[in-house]
Structure formats: structure tokens, C-alpha cells
Amino acid sequence: xxxWDDFNDAPSMPWEEPGEAAINHGALATFLDVAFxxxxxxxxxxxxxxxxxxxxxxxxxxxxxxxxxxxxxxGTYATWAAREGTAVYVLPGTVAEHGQARAEHVLQxxxxxxxxxxxxxxxxxxxxxxxxxxxxxxxxxxGRTAEGAAKLHVWWRLTEPAGGQDLARLCALRGxxxxxxxxxxxFRSAHQPIRVPxxxxxxxxxxxxxxxxxxxxxxxxxxxxxADAVAAMPFLPGQxxxxxxxxxxxxxxxxxxxTPVRDGGQDGWTRFQGASAAIGHFIxxxxxxxxxxxxxxxxxxxxxxxxxxxxxxxxxLKAEADALWALHVERNGPxxxxxxxxPPAPVPAHTLGALLDDTSPxxxxxxxxxxxxxxxxxxxxxAPKVGKSDxxxxxxxxxxxxxxxxxxxxxxxxxxxxxxxxxxxxxxRERLQQLRLxxxxxxxxxxxxxxxxxxxxxxxxxxxPLVAAAIRAAFPNAPPDIICIDPIRNxxxxxxxxxxxxxxxxxxxxxxxxxxxxxxQVAPEAGIILAHHTKKLSKQQVKDDPFxxxxxxxxxxSFYTSGMILFRPDEEQTGRELHVxxxxxxxxxxxxxxxxxxxWVELDRTGERLVRKDIGRKLDAERTRRHDVILHLIAEEAExxxxxxxxxxxxxxENSRGLGGKDTISDRITxxxxxxxxxxxxxxxxxxxxxTRSKKGYLVVKDMVVATDEEVVDAxxxxxxxxxxxxLPSHFLCPRSEALLEVENPxxxxxxxxxxxxx
Numbered sequence: 195x196x197x198w199d200d201f202n203d204a205p206s207m208p209w210e211e212p213g214e215a216a217i218n219h220g221a222l223a224t225f226l227d228v229a230f231x232x233x234x235x236x237x238x239x240x241x242x243x244x245x246x247x248x249x250x251x252x253x254x255x256x257x258x259x260x261x262x263x264x265x266x267x268x269g270t271y272a273t274w275a276a277r278e279g280t281a282v283y284v285l286p287g288t289v290a291e292h293g294q295a296r297a298e299h300v301l302q303x304x305x306x307x308x309x310x311x312x313x314x315x316x317x318x319x320x321x322x323x324x325x326x327x328x329x330x331x332x333x334x335x336x337g338r339t340a341e342g343a344a345k346l347h348v349w350w351r352l353t354e355p356a357g358g359q360d361l362a363r364l365c366a367l368r369g370x371x372x373x374x375x376x377x378x379x380x381f382r383s384a385h386q387p388i389r390v391p392x393x394x395x396x397x398x399x400x401x402x403x404x405x406x407x408x409x410x411x412x413x414x415x416x417x418x419x420x421a422d423a424v425a426a427m428p429f430l431p432g433q434x435x436x437x438x439x440x441x442x443x444x445x446x447x448x449x450x451x452x453t454p455v456r457d458g459g460q461d462g463w464t465r466f467q468g469a470s471a472a473i474g475h476f477i478x479x480x481x482x483x484x485x486x487x488x489x490x491x492x493x494x495x496x497x498x499x500x501x502x503x504x505x506x507x508x509x510x511l512k513a514e515a516d517a518l519w520a521l522h523v524e525r526n527g528p529x530x531x532x533x534x535x536x537p538p539a540p541v542p543a544h545t546l547g548a549l550l551d552d553t554s555p556x557x558x559x560x561x562x563x564x565x566x567x568x569x570x571x572x573x574x575x576x577a578p579k580v581g582k583s584d585x586x587x588x589x590x591x592x593x594x595x596x597x598x599x600x601x602x603x604x605x606x607x608x609x610x611x612x613x614x615x616x617x618x619x620x621x622x623r624e625r626l627q628q629l630r631l632x633x634x635x636x637x638x639x640x641x642x643x644x645x646x647x648x649x650x651x652x653x654x655x656x657x658x659p660l661v662a663a664a665i666r667a668a669f670p671n672a673p674p675d676i677i678c679i680d681p682i683r684n685x686x687x688x689x690x691x692x693x694x695x696x697x698x699x700x701x702x703x704x705x706x707x708x709x710x711x712x713x714x715q716v717a718p719e720a721g722i723i724l725a726h727h728t729k730k731l732s733k734q735q736v737k738d739d740p741f742x743x744x745x746x747x748x749x750x751x752s753f754y755t756s757g758m759i760l761f762r763p764d765e766e767q768t769g770r771e772l773h774v775x776x777x778x779x780x781x782x783x784x785x786x787x788x789x790x791x792x793x794w795v796e797l798d799r800t801g802e803r804l805v806r807k808d809i810g811r812k813l814d815a816e817r818t819r820r821h822d823v824i825l826h827l828i829a830e831e832a833e834x835x836x837x838x839x840x841x842x843x844x845x846x847x848e849n850s851r852g853l854g855g856k857d858t859i860s861d862r863i864t865x866x867x868x869x870x871x872x873x874x875x876x877x878x879x880x881x882x883x884x885x886t887r888s889k890k891g892y893l894v895v896k897d898m899v900v901a902t903d904e905e906v907v908d909a910x911x912x913x914x915x916x917x918x919x920x921x922l923p924s925h926f927l928c929p930r931s932e933a934l935l936e937v938e939n940p941x942x943x944x945x946x947x948x949x950x951x952x953x
Contacts, residue, residue, distance in 0.1 A: 217272045221392030221406050223265040228331045228409075230260045232355045233302045235288030237264065238295045239271060240387050241280040244397040254280065257292045272393045279396060283387035287361075297385040297456075302355040303364055305330070306420065307388065308371045309378035311337060311345040318375040318430060319346060325427035326350075326371075326420065332408040336395025346407075347388060353414045360417060367424055375430045451475070456503040465502050472497040473515050477522050481529040488659070491515070495656070496663030508656045558605045560675055561593055564779030565602050566721040570755035571709075575726045575744045580760055580770060581789065583616060583680060584625065586725055588794050590678060591631060594639035600772075600787065600796050607638055608675035611665050612645040614725075615684035619647035630792025644668040653679075653708040654687040662715040673717030679709065680725035682746075695746035702749050726750070728759070736761050740773040760787075769797055820862055823851050825871060828893050832921060835901040837875070837883045837892040840864075863893070864927075870945040871895065873923030873937065881919055890934055894923040896943045 230237055241254035254275075258267050268282075275282050286307065287300040310318050322329075331349035339345060356364045361384065369382030380386045389395065395402045455468040473494055480490035494515055498505050506514075523529060560566040576582035592599035596607035617625065622645065629636075646664070651657045665674060679685060687708055688700030695701055713720050728736075728743040736743050740759040741751055751757065757775040762768075768789070774782040786797040827847060831838055838846065844859040853859050866872045876891035881900050886892065899918040906917045922940035927933075929946040 217269060217276060217394070218392035218403060218405070219265070219269045221404075222268050222272065222390065224406060224409055225331065225333075225391040226260075226264050226268065227411075228349055228351050229284070229286050229305050230264065230288065231351075232304045233260045233288045234355075235260055235290055235301050236292065236294075237268075237288055238285040238387075239268065239390075240283040240285070240295075241271075241275050241278075242283060243279055244281045244395065254278075255295070257289070257294075260288050268390070272390065276394050281395065281397075282390045282393040284390055285385055285387050287384060295385060297383055300361065300384040302357045303361055303384070304352050304355040306350045306352070306364060306367055306371070306415075307381060308348050308368065308375065309335075309345070309381060309388070310348065310375070311335075311378055312339055313376055314341070315339060315343045315346055318377070319348065321375055321430045322348060322371070322427075326423040327415070328410065328413060329408070330410055330413040331391075331406065333389075333391045334405045334407050335389050336400075336402040336404050337397065338400075350415050350420065351413065352420075353416050356417055363421065364417065367421055370424055371427075373429075374424075374427055374433060376433045451497065451501070454501050454503050465506070469498070469502060469506060469511070469514065470518070472501070473511075473518050474522075477515065477519050480519075481522055481526060483529075491656075492659035492663055495660040496667065499660055499664050500667050508651075508660070512656070560604065560608060560721040561589075562603045562605070563601075563782075564776050565756055565758075565774065566676070566723065567755060567778055568719045568721060570778065571705075571722045571724065571753065572756045572758065573724045573726055573744065573750060573754045574758045574760065575728045575741075576760040577728050577730075577762075580762055582725060582760055583614070584789070585760055585787075585794060586678070586680060586723070587612075587625065588629065588631075590643055590676070590723075591629065591639050592635060593676060594643035595635040596638065597632075597635045600785065600794065601782070607642050609669050609672060610643045610676045610678065611668055611674045612643065612678045612680070613649070613661060613685070614646055614678075614680040615649045615651075616681060617648055622647055628792060649685070651685070652687045653685045653704070653712065657685070657687070658708060658712050658715070662712060665716045674720050675717070676721050676723060677713060677717070678723040678725070680723075682724050682726045698747040698749040701747035702753070705750070705753050724754075728761070733761075733763055737763065740771075741775055817862075820853055821866055821871070823853060824859070824862055824866065825895050827851070828872070828895050829898050832898050832900045833918070835882075835903075835916075837878055837881070837900060837921070839886055839888040839892055840890060841888065843893060867927040868929050868932070869947040870926065870929070870943075871947070873926045873943075874934070875921060876924050878921070881921065890927075891925065892921075894921050 226237075236257040237260050239256045239258055241256075256271060258264050258271075272282050285295055285300070286305060287303040289295065289299045290301055291299075308322070319332075327350075329348045330351040331347075333347040333349070334344040335347050337345040352364075365382055365384050369379060371377060372379045372381060381388075389404050391404045391406050393404050395404055450468050450471045453468075455465050476485065476490045476493045476497075479485045479493075480487055485493065494511065495508070498508075498511055557568050560568060560570075561572075566572045574582060574586055576585075589599050589602070590610050590612055592602075593604045593608045594610045596604050598604075614622075626645075651660070653661065665677070668674075682704075683695060686695050686704055688694060688697060689703035689707065691700065693700035695704075709722060709724070713722055727745045729745050731743050736759070740761065741757050743759060743761070744750060744757070755777045759773045760770050762770050769786050770788065772785040772787050774784075776782065787794055788797055789795075824843075828838065828843065831843075840860060840863045844856045844863065847853055847859060848856045853862070863872060867874075873894045874891040875894050877885070878892050878900075879885055882902055883892065883900070898921045900921050901916045901918050904917040905914050907914055923937050924940065925934050926937055926944075928935050
């Protein structure tokens, strides 16, 4: 319950005082047992503000495990909801994960229900009891019919949860019962929520407890037998309908334009019925002159994107619209085509004096310093697999949160629409979930960054209005600050001539006629970010002039206001160079960036080689190899029963194993001793080694052992091996004075190499 502490800290409200309406926790427990007692998974709980209270609030959703703690948890939530004026609903089935609540997410249901909310409710209830038996639970929902009768929820608990095909059968039963007695037909869908008994109803200013009228804990029904009884139940007199007419019933126009409809007629009407009604509505508006043809087509595309699941192909949408338009004109005569928008304002022009005298503050950068300005365009280029999209996602998340990213800053949380056409939905969510970002940044960006999964479309005459409608749906209250398109290649439309991105005219048509046209429709002051590929050039060519590497026509570079190139100068290293070109500000020094621990960071370039990098890297690798060989040989000699002084070791392995001459080996030993990889043992006679006059003594490496003359017999296998003794150091070489000092604790091996975290 720690997640809900904020539900418990509000002061007492009137309905919590003695004598006033209060949450009925017993009714909550009874309801949960009837609706979820046999189910596994999570219960989706919905909090909606009842109409008529003058309260505007977003729905508040939680998911409760269907276990023995469910009643207590739901009671705590219901108490909080009562204080906030919020009604409590549940989806009467369980799902697998938090955030799931659509019909296809429902895994189990264990009760059949019907909502009796119109007409003679008691007569409908009597008809149900007579033909399919008394219910397990009867709930007065708090509402009243036009005749003043209490609206009822009628529940029959099954003997076991229904899943898979049985779940579809259960939902079909709910629809059939509603058809036969005049109940709410929406419960044909598995995701339709219902009020929770024991909570408070406040619609229209009335305040009532959602009360249990009747509960029979022993009443359970078998799904197959219950289905037979429902099939045999006759229609309530007055409810009979022509089956053909029933199939063609459609909801109101408002419902059509705002309610998603899925294939297969899962929602009471088909996608064809919904699309035909919506297209017909917008065609009438165009015909009457209330919309221009372009606005009408944009509205039709918006309905397709927002309500059809899955969407219709644009070709089919266009064919259906053209056919309905022709039919409408034939029946109603020529259209009153509305004139287009007002002509554009005159071309602005300012005198030198006016520009010099204007000292008003500069507009805030969308992403500073001057990386993306209001109405500007940023192009991010990079070779495939360089991390361009990953880098871009991190930049957009920080911009949406108003947080700094590398050297770049946003003045506030920005509204960002990310139109991407490369990464499919599941891999997109996986990549976003793998970002290692500050939880506060993620929390601030949750609702301000909107991302599309991989799209298969072009930004053409049909694609631009479709995307514009999607942007408006994503940000209905305020226009976006940034529109990002990733990548150009997958959405490119070169115009009527059909030229590709290598043609300057086609590129200018795309930038002006498509990208800027999209921005002008939804947010003229928004910044645009375009992701683009680079040509296959040599590393040196990219270093000499990074922005010449942008793929396609050179018109792109002359058009944008800022550019970024991300490339890997060395394929054997993970670091990338980031070059920035600004038209509206001073240039930025190139940055060396890399992804460390799931987050992008800027690396310090002060220790980077400036000349002969390749040969320097090879020499570094050779030194590392020699160090590893020396340490291995010292340990190997000890395991054979031989400890060596530095001089003896250098003499023995001179010009062996690629270690070089005696002096070279001695120098390497000194380096390793200074860094703490080698220490010394002045007296090893207790280990069976001869006395040495060497000033430093024998060489010792970490975890070294020396073989003795004794033998050890394995008690289990009988194997005979030489006994060994650990060799611990007595002295070490001071890394600052190079003096030989005594080891304080031989059991603790201390390194002095800064690269390995040493002192």
C-alpha cells in the first residue's frame, strides 16, 4: 500500500462522518469474490468523475492483483476516490500486465452480467429469472431510469474462469442477453467497465451508494448449460428485432466520430459502417461549403488514423471517398466549394535602421545554444549503425523533459512529436526501456514526447494531412514545439517528377512542399529535426569536411539552420565524434561522445593523441602484451619450484617470447613494480629457495604459489601432485620515491595504477 500513501492523507469529508454515505467495504469484498474470486492476474480499476459535479479531472487508473489483499486495496482506493468526487469502475476481467485494458488484453472472466438501465427494469429482471434462473449478485447501480426505477446490474458467477474461446463465448452471451431483454449492448465487448458496489454514485448531482440488493453465494452456473438456457430464452415482448436490421444498426454520428471500431464487428458496428458514416459526414460539409476539399480529406484521414483498428489503406480510403462524393453530387447537385484560405500576407521587409533600432529580447532557443531555434531546422546525419537514432531519442527525451543533454539545453519541457519510420513497435519500446535516464527526466517526458512506431508511408499529398491529423490528436490543447522525422529516406517524396533525394529540385520540393507544409499546418513556429544518412566516404574525408558526408542533394545543406554529424573515427573504438554546424550562432567545438551504462556522455579529449594515432595504439598494445607475458612467466616459474630475481629473470628470458633484450625486460619489470603488479620477497628460505644477495629479492606476483619437494595425495581420486605454498611479498617499490619499503599486510595486494583504480 506504500504506493497509495497519497490516498490516505486527505482530511475527512462529509460522507465519512457518522450518518452520511460511506464506502461499504463489505459490499466491495462480496463483489470481488463474485467477479474475480477464481481469477488470476491484475484487475484494471478505473476512476472517472461523474458528470454534473462541475469537476474536470483526468481518469485515474490502477491495476490490483486478484488476490486476498484485493478487497483492502480496492477499499483504500475507493475511499480516496470518494474524497475526490471520482466514481470507481472495474473492467470485469483480469489482464497480465500494468497498463493493459483493451479487449484483447483480457485473459479471464468468471461472471456473466447484464446492465438493465432503461424501460421497465423489474419486468426485465423477472423475465431473466424465469428463463435462465436467479442471479448470484444483484446490484443497484445508483442511476434511475426515466420512469424513476433503480437501474440494475445482474451477475451470474461461473463455476470456473473463462479464457480463450470460452471468453469470446461469454462476451457473446452478454450481448445476446442484452438484445433479448433490452439491456446495455456495450457489454458485448470485453473491455467495457462497470461500477463497483459499495462505492458512491454522484451523476447529475445525486449522491447514492452503489448497493447490493441480493447476493446468493451458492449460486454458480456452468458456461455451456447457461449458454443453452440463454439460447432458449425468448425475447422480452417488445424487444424482438429483425436480425437483418439488427446487423445494420449504427450508433449516433458523435459516437461514430469519437469511438474506435475494430475489425470483425467487435464493437457493435463494422469498420466499413463507421468509415462510411464518417466519410459521408465530411463529404456533406465539403458539399455545403463548410470545409474546403483539402480540409475534408484531412478530416477523413484523421478519422481513419484515430478510430479504425487497424486503419484502412489510403488507397481504399480515397476510393471510398470518391465513390461517396460522386453519389452525393448525383443526388444533391453541384457542390458549393468553399474558397481557399485567405491569400498570404505581403512579403515582409525592414529597413536597416529598423533592424538596428530593434533591441527587443531574442526568442528563446528550443534547444540551445542555437542548435534548434523557433521555426528552424536541424539535420542530424550519421552512417547506419553509428547510433544516430539512439542519440536522437536521448536528445528528444531530454528536450521533452526540459533537461540538459550533453552541452545542449531546453528552456522548458517541450512538446515533441517523433515521426519515425525505422523501428517497429516492440523494438522501439525495448530501446526506450533500456535508456538509463534519471527517473525525474523520464517522469517529466512521459506525456510530452509522442513517438510513432515504424510507418510505411510517404510524406506526399495523402501522407501530410494524415500526419497533421495525428499530431493534432497527440497535442489537442497546444501545438508541438518540435516535429522530428527519422529518417528522410523512408518518407521522401520528390514531387510529381518522382525524382530521388539526390536531385536538388526534388530535395527542395520535399523540404518546402512537404516538411515545411506539414509544420505550417500544425505549428508554424515549431522546430524541425530531420535524421539523415551519410555517404560512404573515407574516415579522412569525413574529418576534413564532415557535412559534405550528408547523403543526397547538396540543397539540403543550404536549407537547414543547423547540422550535426555523428561518426565513429575508429571502428575499433566505441567513441563517436559529434560535429555541429550553426547558421544562427557561433560554431561549437567538436565533441567526443560515447554511450556508457545506457546513457550518452561527453568524453574528455585532453588525453587524446593528436598525431600518429595508429602507431601509438599499436605500441600501447605491444607494451600491454609484454606486461602480461612477464607476469605469466614469473608465476609459471614459481609453479615449477623456481623463484627468480629481476636480473636472473631478464637474463633467462632475453630475446624470448618477444620480450626483447635484457635491459628492455628489466625496464618493464621496473614499470610493473612501480604500478604494483610486481612485489618482492627478500628471504624465501622458508619456501625452500636459496638465499639471495639481490637488494630487492625474488619477484612476486598476485596469487603466486611455489612448488615444494613434498607430494599430496587426493583422498578421493588417489591422484599424486606436488604440494605448493603461497608466496607472499615482504617489500614493494614506492611509486613516488622508488624506494624499497616493507609491505604492511602481505595478504592485501595493493595496486598503484591509476587506470585500474589504484592509488
